[in-house]
Amino acid sequence: MTIPDLVIDRLPQYARVLASLDDQGRDVVSSQEFAELLGRRGDGADRPWSAAQVRKDLSYFGRFGKQGRGYNVRKLMDELRSILGLNRQWRMAVVGIGRLGHAILGYQGFTPQGFRIVEGFDSSPHLIGQHVDGLTIRNTADLEATLKETRVDIGIVAVPAETAQSVIDALVRCGVRAILNYAPISARVPKSVQIRHVDPVLALQSMTYYLKASATLD
């Protein structure tokens, strides 16, 4: 069975809500409460989640919902984590150890979720060889040589816009098949490579339309 990409995209949020319910010792959740716990979608449409959406998305997994009883929290969580590949360790390299890269290296949220930063690269002579959060920063020029020796699943790009595409190209040449890009560029990667953008400016710009509209009504 093929699960649509847009459903896959929502599953991490479902898994997070389920983990939080599991932490609270909850066994069962209804689609209605599930939707409420998901809160606002926070995307362009930014609608509240609906119980119907939750039921429809989870129907791809067939056997979880029981009419009138709701979903088994632990079972559904384990299944989603397995589908998403969250029950294993993923190895990541960060390229660009400026202020943003430092914040990424220090972020406490990756390791508990199975995402481990194993390499950090920068091109600044002041940074190369420095120890940051248990890593020795390597020269970005040595990226390809290093990744021949060390398996890295995911590349995190935290360099300035001007050099981001060339870093992405180098990661792709090294066989990295997933890229989390913080640089404000429209990056190009082959079809076989996944890319996601973390771009606060685009997120801000998608809100000002609504601020402007309501300001006009004031």
Next chain:
Amino acid sequence: MTIPDLVIDRLPQYARVLASLDDQGRDVVSSQEFAELLGRRGDGADRPWSAAQVRKDLSYFGRFGKQGRGYNVRKLMDELRSILGLNRQWRMAVVGIGRLGHAILGYQGFTPQGFRIVEGFDSSPHLIGQHVDGLTIRNTADLEATLKETRVDIGIVAVPAETAQSVIDALVRCGVRAILNYAPISARVPKSVQIRHVDPVLALQSMTYYLKASATLD
């Protein structure tokens, strides 16, 4: 005319491509080249952009495309920037000045786009009163009093997950109508408030499904 929310959500990316073309002195762009410059969508579906999508989205603005000639870069950019409210200054407050908050305060990408950070808050006694990037960090406890005196359009939430919802609630009480949330929570806000999430873990988790799938095929 009402522009669908999902189209609004894509306009910032269109405006960015147009600004880059304008910088290069380009006058006209075809929908085909436009789609190529947009690269990969980087969302769940992560398809390449299509010329048809570009034409359809821009058709809401009616009078730009000329059959066989393409879009006037400067005119379309100005119109999109005006629609999105990007031709003015927006005032932002950052709550939480840890490593992430520091990276946000130091980010060079906000100001050129009209987003100005005017206040920074933290609850740590070590930080309160410190000067960081030209701001004097205030006590988060004084958030509501401060925002009564100072207009802030957008709140940036960079506190840990545990305190994020209460910070969001305080910002909403102060009349802030747009929130950029970096905390890994399913935040709740009233309908009248826009919220966008910046969450690298969710982005990573939406890629591992594909890594896992292709790893299995190896």
